[in-house]
Amino acid sequence: MSEITSRPIWGKLDPADQASAHLVCAEGHGIEAVVAAFAGRDGLLSRATVVHVAPVGAARPAGLGGAAYHRHPSRATALTAFRAHLARAKMGTQVHLAGSEAFLDEASAVAVACGIVGDGLTTELSGPATRRVQCVHCKGMMDEVAVTPFACSHCGINLTVRDHYSRRLGAFMGVCADAEAPGVLPAASRF
């Protein structure tokens, strides 16, 4: 993966003792990174809210101590809840995100839009290396893009993923792959 200055670097979840509260949003197995980061820190968990994308009926994951735990069936429903928790968060709340790259792209854009910056946000990548991509031509947004080039699911144009990332949109730019040689596509590669 190349070095792009516009792209956030996903790190490790790093809950700070001095934070007044912790707001966590995790997708699927991303919850395991959350459990690991908070292990042995029950004091922090008692001030934590966890929003988790997990199937209806799944059990509450072990290791979350006294945290308030909310399960949501899809990313969209979880992010709606996450946004609402963010809007009501008290000063000094630290935000933690864990999941696939496409999930981190979208969830961090929500956090950025709510003014969460710097040490106020920690992230950890887990799960498949997929990206969220916006087609620059029709502006359609696509989650979980694993391969480049690919056809835009909205307008059908063949896209390559340019090494340019917008934190506001939470997405990479997809640009026509064969404009200068219609129908001729570079070999597919996975992220």
Next chain:
Amino acid sequence: MSLAFDLSRTPSFFRDETFRGDFTFENSPESIRRFPFPFDRDQYMYAVNIEQHMPGPPKSATAFPIDIDEHYVAEMADRAKVLAEDPLRCQSLPHMITAEWDLLELLMTSMARDYPQWFSLHRDGDRWHWVNRPLGIDQRFTFGDAATLPYGPMEYVTRQCQGDFCLLDQRDDNLWLDAGIVTSQADWSLDFDLGMNFIEWHGPVPRAHDMGIFERALKFLLNLQIGRPIRRLNWTMTINPRLDTSPENYHRWGIDRTTVTPENVGDKVHLRVELQALWRLPRSNAIVFSIRCYLIKMRELVTVPKWGRRFHRVLRDLPADLADYKGLTNYRATTLEWLAPYDDGAPTSPGFFPD
């Protein structure tokens, strides 16, 4: 001024031409002479090429802070078409409204002062009266009250001023691209870059990050003072005189790059120069970044022998990564063959200007 008939006082000074479809754009001989040729030597590499935006020689592209030329009316018509098709080309985050008014003031006062035959501005407190004769506009409005204009202040004034404009908010020791109108860009997207900082929006540029160019340029800009604007030149190449080479429309114009033949280089291949100027704004402390695009056909360029020689050498020796980034790779060889007869190997004089 000579006693000869002054063309600039007649409506016919402005060319009736297009930047799409039949592409009838061309430069008059006077326009060629004043072209802001960007190479002061026979080779090119990125640098922190910033200088004070001081008045240049009379009639040159830098004679005035804002340059209005024979392409003005046609360029404004092209901008209106782009905006009609894609409103995302003009965007402004809510905190930028004061900077928008600052920009309107900067442009209207410069244009009225330097081109009184075309524009006038009368101010009575916050009651302003703006007249734009080439575009047939006569507008009274209240400065600071957006409801008295048909568009937001930035969009209103930049629909009447050549060049793309970005408004940069300064905070956290960085500049943030929080507003702009961008309809004649060299393959970058305002909609995508909106909200990014200086280092982020320059992400795709090769080499310059490692050369420390962006770090130094940013430091310089953060200290930009009111009343001391600066400028720099940037360049690329465009096939057909197309102003709107946006990524949004790349699937439409990219194919043009494959249409260059030895027969049509002179007409089809253009050097595209951006005269970029930056001003600190008084009320908002924001910075305006103007990107004024000048196009010149290869057959026009070689009418200045020094430019023909020099551009042949620059293009020949341009490193491959820069050529790829600028999108020249498909037609570089054909263009070089066409330019070669204009380069007799004679030495060129230092500096930008024709000999």
